[in-house]
Amino acid sequence: MNKNRNVTIKDVAKKAGVSVSTVSRAFNGYSDINKETRERIFKIAEEIGYVPSILARGMRAEKANRIGIAIEDYDENEPTYSFTYRILVGFMEYASERGYEVVFLPNLSKYQESRLVQILKDYHLDGVFLVGLKLSDEFYKQALRGEFPCVLFDIPIKRGKIGFVGTDSIKGASLAIEHFVKNGHKKIAFINGHENAYVSLQRLDGYYLSLMKNDITIDKTLIYFGDFTEESGKEGVRELFNRHRDISAIFAASDLMAIGAIKELKKMGKRIPDDVEIIGFDDLDLSAYITPKLSTIRQNSYKIGVSAATLLINLINGQNINQIILEPELVLRQSTKN
Amino acid sequence: MNKNRNVTIKDVAKKAGVSVSTVSRAFNGYSDINKETRERIFKIAEEIGYVPSILARGMRAEKANRIGIAIEDYDENEPTYSFTYRILVGFMEYASERGYEVVFLPNLSKYQESRLVQILKDYHLDGVFLVGLKLSDEFYKQALRGEFPCVLFDIPIKRGKIGFVGTDSIKGASLAIEHFVKNGHKKIAFINGHENAYVSLQRLDGYYLSLMKNDITIDKTLIYFGDFTEESGKEGVRELFNRHRDISAIFAASDLMAIGAIKELKKMGKRIPDDVEIIGFDDLDLSAYITPKLSTIRQNSYKIGVSAATLLINLINGQNINQIILEPELVLRQSTKN
DNA sequence: TAATTAGACTAAAACGTTTTAGTGAAACTT
DNA sequence: AAGTTTCACTAAAACGTTTTAGTCTAATTA
Known part of the structure; x- marks a missing residue:
């Protein structure tokens, strides 16, 4: 492919009647170059289809782009x-x-x-x-x-x-919790990610903040720390329902955990969303295909x-x-x- | 990042006491180079951490790699x-x-x-x-x-x-059909992709071949041509069940169409796999997450x-x-x- | 013994840019 | 009128390779 290489900066220079350096400077936006010259260069470059070689540039320049x-x-x-x-x-x-x-x-x-x-x-x-x-x-x-x-x-x-x-994970968590509060839930469980992930801490903050704002007392036994995987979502549901059998809403810090949770809830005979509402985090492609389709906090x-x-x-x-x-x-x- | 560039071919050459060209030839596997020299060069290159610059090479060489x-x-x-x-x-x-x-x-x-x-x-x-x-x-x-x-x-x-x-689409289709035949189906519908896709023709061949091999008469009204999308899977089911209400197995040429088909079948009140068995093609990540989990012909x-x-x-x-x-x-x- | 070939290497050009260090002319200052 | 500054431009080196066209020595052949 390299045999008869493309139009080079030399071709442009020749055709524009200027030196190679001038063309280079024009292309790199230097100021000490006449406006007309600059325009002529661009026009010719366009005409003959000149594109600077990223390889050559990268070799010489400070930056390789x-x-x-x-x-x-x-x-x-x-x-x-x-x-x-x-x-x-x-x-x-x-x-x-x-x-x-x-x-x-x-x-x-x-x-x-x-x-x-x-x-x-x-x-x-x-x-x-x-x-x-x-x-x-x-x-x-x-x-x-x-x-x-x-x-x-x-x-x-x-x-x-x-x-x-x-x-914004704080806001994301808040969005979920606010929705649950609006729907009248008091016992809102949280299946979080592992504690040493920054986003877990943020989502936890959002969870706390929203509950407090809505005068719901915080109960730490409603929180489970998983590891973002489907399996840990299942585990979370088992654990949480062991502690409280009247949980009516779950916020999960990842869609995968939410999906795991749903599977486990179904196994326990719970109906979603009638018995338990659940919101995930991420919006994976998957999430719109599972049954029931997962409500979630979308990251773009x-x-x-x-x-x-x-x-x-x-x-x-x-x-x-x-x-x-x-x-x-x-x-x-x-x-x-x- | 380019300021104090890496170890170059020159450093290797100097340290090995040969010319730059010799190092280059060594690295490019030329034959006219002494075995010992070659080995010494490689050893030194390894030692000082020399990696040929892909940019420089691409600029000069026939091939840019x-x-x-x-x-x-x-x-x-x-x-x-x-x-x-x-x-x-x-x-x-x-x-x-x-x-x-x-x-x-x-x-x-x-x-x-x-x-x-x-x-x-x-x-x-x-x-x-x-x-x-x-x-x-x-x-x-x-x-x-x-x-x-x-x-x-x-x-x-x-x-x-x-x-x-x-x-291998012929084989893929055969795998699906053989499975249906083994399960005793006679009325096997096929939701294919559009007719101008090569793979559609291949899958159709596989479908025909397997039916013939099993002495099932071919009925072209059991075939629907969609366009690989979910929507066309739904459309396919509507159309096919309009023509035949006793279809008991469906092979779809894409998982997306199979998923559409399943949704439509559920809407019609059919149970899967009890009333209708269905096999897709591709094995998307999605397919293991829908209900029921989709059986499919996996492409790796x-x-x-x-x-x-x-x-x-x-x-x-x-x-x-x-x-x-x-x-x-x-x-x-x-x-x-x- | 002279000529040829083979083996192992090298010097220098080339690839297409950017950048450094100017140059020359025109326009200002003093 | 001499010096300085600005403007618009350029020649040439440099980046790190590969490749071309050798060179030199030693071995082989005629």
Whole structure:
């Protein structure tokens, strides 16, 4: 494919009667260039179909105009990949609009021995979006040093060149609880994620805040800490109904746990939403297909991707916004009375 | 990130006491290089952590060692992206193992005016995997010219530098029909995809073949042509049961259509699998979550990605395998009697 | 013994950019 | 009138590779 390469900057220069450097400067928005010259250059470039080679640019320039997206290890049995895919596409589309090339780094954990910053250099990346990184992960610690631009999903670090993108979990939880309160529930159980996830703490805050605002006394035995998986949702229901047999509403911190909970509730002979109402968190594609269709707090995964790209590119270019918090949305379906 | 760039080929050359070209030749597997020298070079490279710059290489070399994956336009409402994601990851992982960098081309249709071959040059790609390409698509016609290495999913072109990857649809359909026959069904309906999709024809062949093999007379009014969507699955059931009220088994050419069919059957008061057994095709993540859990012909999406990468890299390197057909697998769940 | 070939290596050009360090002319200052 | 500044531009080096066209020595052949 490289044989008779494309139109190069030289062709544009020749045709415009200027030097190669002038064309380069025009394309890179330098100021010391005559307006007419600049326009002529752009017109000619357009005409002959010139596109700067990202490879050549990356080799010479400070910035390669390439960013990476590193994704959690692949698991054959994980049913949430449509969510990941939407993040990915949002990230890609925005990045490509801004002239960045996106390089996918699969199986990051394979490289655990080497330093993350080394990998970024090897790949000529200006920055990286880390999604699904575990807090225990070695790369996580390296990222924290803030040596290079880096965006994290659901992990609220905002120091140095590190950015953070996530959904407002306090608000998300509140939306769910408010809905239950409106429907007259007093005994609202909460199946949370594990305690060392930031979002779990946030969702817990939202749960507390909403209950307090509505003068419902908080009962910690109505809270169960799972690990976001379907199995832990089932476990949560067993445990909670062991403690209280009159729970009438459940808020789960992930759709997967909500789905597990529903399965377990059905097994116990409970009708949903008549006996128990339930609201999840995420809005997986799955959630609209289970029976009953799951009401949930929607995170806009596509927008998460777009925001991550926005943030990362800003960080690379030295700007100082370093977090984007997205609005959650309550989606009412069949697991609640509406 | 580019400031104090990495270890380069020069560092290796200096330390090994040879010229840069020798190191390059060693790394590219040239033969006219002494075995000891080669080994010394590799050892030193390993020691000081040398990794060839893919950018520099791509600029100079015939091949850039970069391949693209172009994906169907993003649709917010499409529920099958976990399937796409698995293809993607399979493709990525294999390509990266073989030393290829993968470039994601989102929204290919945005570029419709320009020639595909032009795009590949602009991006310095050695080849591309096109997934979800419509037959009506302009790029499809361009791909067919075979000017550059290119792999298609589910579209059986095998000429020139074009490769084809897919699941054996004849066999897949047979698996489903054989199961129904074994369970004693005679009136087996078929909700197929649209007639101009290759896989629809294959699945139809499989359907015919299996019926004939089992001495069941073929009744064309038991066949409905949908368009792979959920809605057309519903429509299919309405239409088919209008024609025959005693259908006891349905094979659908996509899980989405099977899901639509199930919804419609439930609405009609049919019990699944007691009144009607149903088998889909694909095995989406969704399918294990609907009620009843869908029995289906599984396509291994991860393997599809791996196979596409394998094929593409072979085509680029001038080898002549140009198709990989994967084995389907019958997955029995709750929509059939097992 | 002279000529050829094989083996192991190298110098330098090339790829398409960006960037550094200017240049020359025109327009201002003093 | 001499010096300074601004404007618009450029030549050439640099980025890290691969590749072309050798070179030099030693071994083989005629």
